[in-house]
Amino acid sequence: MNRNRIKKSDLLIAASLLAGYFAVLLLTADGVGFVRDEGYYFKAAEDYNGWFVNLWENVKSGRPFDSFRQDNIDRYFSYNHEHPALMKELFGFSWQIFHNGLNIMRNSTAFRLPGMFFGGLALALIYLFGVKIRNRRTGLFAAAALATIPRFFFHGHLACFDVPITAMTLFTVFAFLLSEENRTWGWLTGLIFGLALAVKHNAYFIPFALILYWIYRDWNEFKILNEKGKADFKIPVIPTAFIAMLIIGPAILIGHWPWLWPAVGERLGAYFNFHLQHEHYPVSYFNEVFYLPPFPKEFVFVMTAITVPFTTFLVASIGFFRGVIIIVNGWIDKLLKIHMPDANPDEKNIMFLLVLNALYPMLIFVLPGTPIFGGVKHWFPAMPFLCLLGALEFDTLLASLASTLKKLFTSKLVPWFAGALIILPSILGNFYIHPYGTGFYNEIERGTRGAGDDEMQRKFWGYASRGVLDWINKNAEPYSRVCFHRTNWDSYNMYIRDGLLRPDIRYSGDPSDADYLVFHYQKAFLETEYKAWLYFGNEKALTGVYIDEAPFVQVFKRNRR
Amino acid sequence: MTGNYKNKINLAAAAVIAVAALYSIGWYIWSPLTRPSIEDYERFSSYVHDRWQPRDVIAVAPFWAERLREYVGDLEVINPPRLADEDLSGNSRLWLLSVFGYANNDNLLDKLKNKYRFVDEMKFGKLALYQFNIGASSGIAYDFRKNIDKAHVYIQRSDGIRECSSWQGDRWQCPEVSWQNVGGTILDIDDNPRKCIWAHPITNAALTVEFKDVPISKKLVVHSGLAYTAVRMMKDGAPVYVEVLVGGRSVLRVKNENEKRWNRFEADTSSWSGTRQNVTFRIMTPHDGMRHFCFTADTRD
Numbered sequence: 114m115n116r117n118r119i120k121k122s123d124l125l126i127a128a129s130l131l132a133g134y135f136a137v138l139l140l141t142a143d144g145v146g147f148v149r150d151e152g153y154y155f156k157a158a159e160d161y162n163g164w165f166v167n168l169w170e171n172v173k174s175g176r177p178f179d180s181f182r183q184d185n186i187d188r189y190f191s192y193n194h195e196h197p198a199l200m201k202e203l204f205g206f207s208w209q210i211f212h213n214g215l216n217i218m219r220n221s222t223a224f225r226l227p228g229m230f231f232g233g234l235a236l237a238l239i240y241l242f243g244v245k246i247r248n249r250r251t252g253l254f255a256a257a258a259l260a261t262i263p264r265f266f267f268h269g270h271l272a273c274f275d276v277p278i279t280a281m282t283l284f285t286v287f288a289f290l291l292s293e294e295n296r297t298w299g300w301l302t303g304l305i306f307g308l309a310l311a312v313k314h315n316a317y318f319i320p321f322a323l324i325l326y327w328i329y330r331d332w333n334e335f336k337i338l339n340e341k342g343k344a345d346f347k348i349p350v351i352p353t354a355f356i357a358m359l360i361i362g363p364a365i366l367i368g369h370w371p372w373l374w375p376a377v378g379e380r381l382g383a384y385f386n387f388h389l390q391h392e393h394y395p396v397s398y399f400n401e402v403f404y405l406p407p408f409p410k411e412f413v414f415v416m417t418a419i420t421v422p423f424t425t426f427l428v429a430s431i432g433f434f435r436g437v438i439i440i441v442n443g444w445i446d447k448l449l450k451i452h453m454p455d456a457n458p459d460e461k462n463i464m465f466l467l468v469l470n471a472l473y474p475m476l477i478f479v480l481p482g483t484p485i486f487g488g489v490k491h492w493f494p495a496m497p498f499l500c501l502l503g504a505l506e507f508d509t510l511l512a513s514l515a516s517t518l519k520k521l522f523t524s525k526l527v528p529w530f531a532g533a534l535i536i537l538p539s540i541l542g543n544f545y546i547h548p549y550g551t552g553f554y555n556e557i558e559r560g561t562r563g564a565g566d567d568e569m570q571r572k573f574w575g576y577a578s579r580g581v582l583d584w585i586n587k588n589a590e591p592y593s594r595v596c597f598h599r600t601n602w603d604s605y606n607m608y609i610r611d612g613l614l615r616p617d618i619r620y621s622g623d624p625s626d627a628d629y630l631v632f633h634y635q636k637a638f639l640e641t642e643y644k645a646w647l648y649f650g651n652e653k654a655l656t657g658v659y660i661d662e663a664p665f666v667q668v669f670k671r672n673r674r
Numbered sequence: 675m676t677g678n679y680k681n682k683i684n685l686a687a688a689a690v691i692a693v694a695a696l697y698s699i700g701w702y703i704w705s706p707l708t709r710p711s712i713e714d715y716e717r718f719s720s721y722v723h724d725r726w727q728p729r730d731v732i733a734v735a736p737f738w739a740e741r742l743r744e745y746v747g748d749l750e751v752i753n754p755p756r757l758a759d760e761d762l763s764g765n766s767r768l769w770l771l772s773v774f775g776y777a778n779n780d781n782l783l784d785k786l787k788n789k790y791r792f793v794d795e796m797k798f799g800k801l802a803l804y805q806f807n808i809g810a811s812s813g814i815a816y817d818f819r820k821n822i823d824k825a826h827v828y829i830q831r832s833d834g835i836r837e838c839s840s841w842q843g844d845r846w847q848c849p850e851v852s853w854q855n856v857g858g859t860i861l862d863i864d865d866n867p868r869k870c871i872w873a874h875p876i877t878n879a880a881l882t883v884e885f886k887d888v889p890i891s892k893k894l895v896v897h898s899g900l901a902y903t904a905v906r907m908m909k910d911g912a913p914v915y916v917e918v919l920v921g922g923r924s925v926l927r928v929k930n931e932n933e934k935r936w937n938r939f940e941a942d943t944s945s946w947s948g949t950r951q952n953v954t955f956r957i958m959t960p961h962d963g964m965r966h967f968c969f970t971a972d973t974r975d
Binding site: 652 | 684685687692694695696697698701705709736741743744747748751773858859860861862867901906
C-alpha cells in the first residue's frame with residue numbers, strides 16, 4: 114500500500130481550515146434564525162448542563178453519588194431523550210463557559226459553537242483524507258466544495274446534529290483507512306465510532322459500509338471451498354478497528370448518556386423504537402405534498418441534483434461514475450483474475466470506499482418507509498464522499514489537461530483558476546440564499562424561482578421568523594400577541610432572552626387569538642394563512658422575507674377589533 | 675482504453691464542467707438584475723389603486739410571487755397557478771401583474787387574450803401590468819357564502835332531523851362533533867385559496883343548508899371541491915354529492931370526486947328569474963372519512 118504520508122504542514126493547513134470555517138460560520142450566524150429543533154436542544158442543553166453543575170456541587174459537598182440517583186438523573190436528562198446526549202452536553206458546556214462564565218456572547222451563539230466546530234472539523238478531515246489518498250490539491254478542492262454547499266453551510270451554523278454526524282462519519286471512515294497502516298488507529302476508530310454513535314443514529318450504518326469495504330478489499334482471502342472443492346471456510350484477519358468499534362462504540366454510547374444508566378436495556382429499546390417508528394412530516398415535492406409513504410423513490414437523487422451547486426454536483430457525478438468504472442475494473446480483477454491496465458489495487462479499494470459511503474446514506478431514503486422530511490440534511494454524511502470523488506476527478510482532469518495542453522499549464526495559477534471557476538458558483542449560491550439555506554436550489558432548478566414554480570419545499574423548521582423580528586420590534590403595539598406559526602415556543606423564548614425580540618411581545622399558538630401572524634410559507638400549512646385572513650379580516654401582508662420574490666415568511670395583522 | 679482516447683474524454687469532461695461553471699456564474703449575475711424594486715411595486719400599487727373598480731380582480735404571475743400582497747393586499751387578489759383556466763365570470767375586469775416576465779410563460783398572455791378582451795399594458799420598472807375586460811357579466815345577484823349567517827342548517831337522517839342552530843360568530847355548529855358545522859372559510863382547493871362554505875358531509879345523512887327568500891336570476895352557479903389535504907391523505911376517499919333545490923324542486927344533482935379540483939356546476943333557473951324562492955343545498959357522502967368539503971354558490975344572469 115502506498116498512500117501519502119500526512120505531513121505536519123498538512124496538519125497545519127487542516128487546523129487553519131477548521132479555524133477559518135469556524136470563524137466564517139460564527140461571523141455569519143447572526144441572521145440565521147432558530148430552527149424548531151434548536152429550540153428543543155437549547156432547553157435540553159441547559160437541563161443536561163444542570164446535571165453537571167449539580168454533580169460538581171455534590172462533589173464539593175462530599176455527596177457525589179447523589180447525582181447518580183435515578184430521580185436526579187431523570188430530573189436533568191428526561192427531556193429530549195430521543196437523541197443521544199453528546200451534542201446537547203457540548204452545547205451546554207459551551208453555553209456555561211462562553212455565556213454564563215465569560216459572558217462574551219449571546220445564549221444562542223454559545224449553544225451553537227460546538228456545531229460550528231464540527232463544521233470546521235469536517236473540512237479539516239476532508240482535506241487530510243484528500244491528501245492521504247491523492248494530494249493537497251485534492252484535499253483543498255474537496256474542502257472548498259463541501260464548505261460552500263449552501264445547505265451544508267446553513268446547517269453548519271446550527272445547534273443541531275446533522276453537520277456533526279457528517280463530520281463524525283467522515284472521521285470514522287478516515288480513521289478506519291488510517292488503521293490499515295497503523296494499528297493504533299484501529300483502536301482510535303473504535304473511539305471515534307463511539308463518539309459518532311453519541312452524536313446521532315446515522316452512525317449505526319457505518320459498520321455495515323466498512324464491512325462491505327473489507328469484503329471487497331480482501332475478497333481473495335475469503336474462502337468457502339479449498340482447491341479440491343471441499344468445504345474449507347476461511348476469512349481474512351478481522352481488522353482491529355472492527356473489534357474496537359464493537360467494544361468501545363457501545364461503551365461510549367452508554368457511558369456518555371446518563372439517562373440510559375438506570376435501565377440500559379429498556380431505555381435503549383425506547384430510543385431505537387422512537388427512530389424505527391418515526392412519524393412523517395409533510396414534504397412539498399414537484400407540486401405535491403407527501404404526507405405519508407410511499408415516497409418517490411427518486412426523491413433523494415433528484416433533491417441532491419438540484420440542491421448541491423451545479424458545478425460541484427457535475428464534477429462529483431463524473432467522479433462518481435469514474436469511481437464505479439474503477440470498481441468494476443477491480444471486480445474483474447478479483448473475480449476473473451484478469452488484470453486490467455492501470456490496475457492499482459489500492460486505488461480500486463479507495464474508490465469502493467468512497468463510492469459506497471457516497472451512496473449508502475442516500476439509498477436508505479430509497480426504502481419506501483424512510484421518512485423524507487428534512488430533505489438533504491439527513492443524507493449529509495454522503496456529501497464529503499461526493500466532494501472527495503469530485504476532488505479526485507478535478508485532480509485527474511487537471512493532470513490529463515496538463516499533459517495535453519502543456520502550453521496552457523505553464524503557470525502554476527492555472528489549477529487555482531480552474532478550482533475557483535468550479536467553486537465560485539457555490540460561493541455565489543451562498544450569497545444568493547444566506548441566511549435561508551433550506552431554500553437553496555441550484556441553477557438547474559433556477560433557484561427559488563424554479564422551486565416556486567414546482568412548489569418545492571423552500572423552508573421548514575420555522576427559523577425564518579428571524580428575518581421579521583426587527584420589523585415586529587419596531588411596529589408591533591405594546592404587548593401584542595404574535596402567532597409565530599412554525600417557530601416554536603422555545604425558539605421564541607430564546608429570541609427574547611437574547612434581546613432579539615421585545616420582551617413584551619406575547620406568544621400565540623394560533624391566529625384566532627393573535628394580533629399578528631408570522632406566516633411561514635409551506636404548502637402543507639397554507640390553511641394557517643387562510644385562517645388568519647378570516648380572523649384578521651384582511652389579506653394584506655405588511656412585510657416579509659423574499660428571495661427572488663418567492664416568500665419565506667409574511668406578516669399579517671388583525672384589523673382593529 | 676488508449677491514453678489518447680482517455681485524454682479526449684477527459685478534455686470533453688473538462689469542457690462540460692467549464693461551460694457549466696460559466697453558465698452558473700452568469701446565472702447568479704443575471705438573476706438579481708431582473709428583480710423588481712420596491713419603487714416598482716409602489717408605482718404599480720398607486721396606479722392600480724387609482725383605477726380600481728368594484729368587481730375587479732388582480733392576479734399575479736408567477737402565482738407564488740406573493741409580495742404583491744404588501745401593496746395591493748387590500749384589494750381582491752387571486753394567485754391561481756392555472757389562471758387561464760379560472761372561472762372569473764363573476765368579475766368584470768382582470769389585472770395581471772407579471773414578475774420576471776412570467777405572463778409570457780406557457781402562453782398565459784395569449785390564453786387570456788383569447789378568453790378576455792385585452793385593454794392595456796403598463797410597465798413599472800421590472801414589473802408589467804396587463805388589464806383585461808372579462809365580459810358583460812351583470813354580476814352576482816345573491817352570494818350564498820356572504821349570507822351564510824341567514825341560513826337554516828340541519829342534518830337530515832332517516833330517523834329525523836338534528837338542528838345545527840348554534841351560531842358561533844362565523845358558523846352554524848351542529849350538536850355532535852366539532853367538524854359538523856357550516857360556515858365561511860378559506861381552504862386550499864386545487865392549489866388556490868378558495869373562499870367557500872365549509873360543509874363536511876356525514877355518512878347516511880344529508881347535511882342541509884337552506885336559504886329563504888333568495889332573489890333568483892337566470893343561473894345558479896355552484897363551485898365546490900375537497901380540500902387538498904383531504905384528497906392527498908385519503909387516496910380512496912368517497913365522493914361528495916350535492917343536490918340543489920329551488921322552490922322545493924331539484925335543479926342540480928352533482929358529484930364531487932376525490933380529486934384536486936374546483937368544480938363548476940350550473941343550473942338553469944330562468945323559469946324563476948325575477949322571483950324570490952327558497953334555495954336548499956343537500957350535501958351527502960357514502961363515507962365521511964376526511965371529507966373536507968367546501969362549496970360556494972350564487973345566482974346570476
